[in-house]
Amino acid sequence: MQHRNNRGDVANCVDCYVSEHKVTDKVAFAAIDSMIEDEWKTTNQARFEHRRELFPVVQRVVNFTLSLPVYYGDRKDAFTFSTHLNGIIKNLFVKPIPI
Structure with a gap:
């Protein structure tokens, strides 16, 4: 991916x-996605197993x-390109799910 190296940034993951x-x-x-999924599972597992002990x-x-x-x-980087985040906010606050 040539475009990553043109910005003069430090190397990404x-x-x-x-x-x-x-x-x-x-x-x-694919490998990084797998690592993210593993860490997501670990975080959720710790969250539910040690709910009362978490400071x-x-x-x-x-x-x-x-x-x-x-x-x-x-x-997607919703921090930099907010169109993705904009849709989430609209769904949560402008068009909430009826109860």
Whole structure:
């Protein structure tokens, strides 16, 4: 992906994975997606198994972690390009599900 290196940014996780493991971008994306899913499962498991033991600070970190798929799910950066996030907000507040 040539466009990633034109911005002068530091290497992202895909670039690092490709360089370290000598694989294609497609393989790197699949591996990173798998890692994200594993960590998501671990976070949810800890959240439900240790609900009472989690300190308020830890609970805030867990809550932040659980919100990340909203901002970065489906390889979309809703923080930078807010059209994805705009749709979620409209569905939640403008067109709520009737009770």
